[in-house]
Amino acid sequence: MVQELVGAAVGLVGVAGVYAATAARVVKQYERGVVLRLGRLSGGVRGPGFTMVVPVVDRLHKVNMQIVTMPVPAQEGITRDNVTVRVDAVVYFRVVDAANAIIRVEDYRFAVSQMAQTSLRSIIGKSDLDDLLSNREKLNQGLELMIDSPAVGWGVQIDRVEIKDVSLPETMKRSMARQAEADRERRARVINADAELQASRKLAEAAGVMSQQPAALQLRLLQTVVAVAAEKNSTLVLPFPVELLRFLERAQRPADPPPSGDGGTDGEAPATS
Template identity: 85%
Template sequence: MLQELLVAGVAVGSAGLVYVAAAARVVKQYERGVVLRLGRLTGGVRPPGFTMVVPGVDKLRKVNMQIVTMPVPAQDGITRDNVTVRVDAVIYFKVVDPADAVIQVEDYRFAVSQMAQTSLRSIIGKSDLDDLLSNREKLNQGLELMIDSPAMGWGVQIDRVEIKDVSLPETMKRSMARQAEADRERRARIINADAELQASKKLAEAAGVMSEQPAALQLRLLQTVVAVAAEKNSTLVLPFPVELLRFLERAQNQPGSPATPPSPPPPTSAPATELRDEPDELPDEPRDME
């Protein structure tokens, strides 16, 4: 009798262990559990940790609550200004309601991916090429709103959407390169013309100052000569200006100028001095010449 009781106890214990092993579930920290009892949602959302379900009756589905990074496949489209482009993006989303993610949609990941592709093609058709290339923040916000509106009914929240790359045809790339080159050349010409205008104004002012002081023109000429001679790679032929001689002559004749030493007498003055010293020999000279 005792042996039968022991056997029954061991059998019950084994059955209990098997039941516990079959009913025990572990939900991780980044997951939430949704229990479907005979196909019907019951018990609410199970928190992370150890939990029990009825084997054969309950079915526990675990839902990941982490932020999911999903690349959106590249989509071909035509912009509003009739340019063919190929755009790909990346989307960040997470589940905020595990029950809706299990009940409302069959596969929320696939649904979000398809909605992102459709929205990306729609945003391409509504935008210009310049907006796709330079105004991506506004397009990202519009794309996020387009995806987030239906996703909220699936228990999914769109965290961020980013347009990753915009591929253009080779012909369009060459056209844009030529346009950018022409624009840079136009700006260079405008800057050069502005510099010439400013330089001409300064030269006009300098000419006005030099016209009042003629010596300034000669000094500027000498400075130019010094600048050219510094290279030492060419022969410089400098004509001596007559104006410089006139300037020096006027500077010498001005009153108050320092006295110049007397010039030596000409060579013909020596015979004149001899004539004054010996007047008696003058009549003899014609006779000698005869």
């Protein structure tokens, strides 16, 4: 009799151990547990730590609450200004309601991925090429709103969306390179023209000062001669002063004839009666 009781006790202990082993669950700190009892949601969301479920009857689904980084495959589309581009992005999201993430959507990761791809193609068609290249912050915010609206019903929150890269056709790259080169050449010409204008103004001011001081012109002439001689040239070019040319021109002019007297010729005395 005693042996039978001991055997029964051992059997009960064994059954209890098996039950405990099959019913015990551990939920990690970054997870939440959703229990479905016979297909229906049972109780609230289980927090981290040790928890128990009814074997065979209950099924525990663990949901990761960490931020998920999901790359969006490159999507090809035509911009509003008829340029074919390939754009890829990355989505940062996390689950905020574990029960809705299990019940309201079959696979929330796949759903977020598909929504991100369709939203990215939609943004490409609504944007210009310049916006994709330079105004990405605004496009990122638009993408975040487009993805977050349906994801709220799935218990998912979109934290951030970033456009990673915009790939252009080779012909467009060459066209943009030529455009940038032409713009740099235009700016270089404007700078050179402005420098010529400033230099001409300074030269005009210098010419005005030298015209008032002839000695300054001679000093400038001597400085030019010294600069030319310092270069060790075999031929020395000496500028001829303009003032000396004018002096020689005045010296070669014929003298004006003296005025003649009334009724007589040069060298003859007037006749008397």
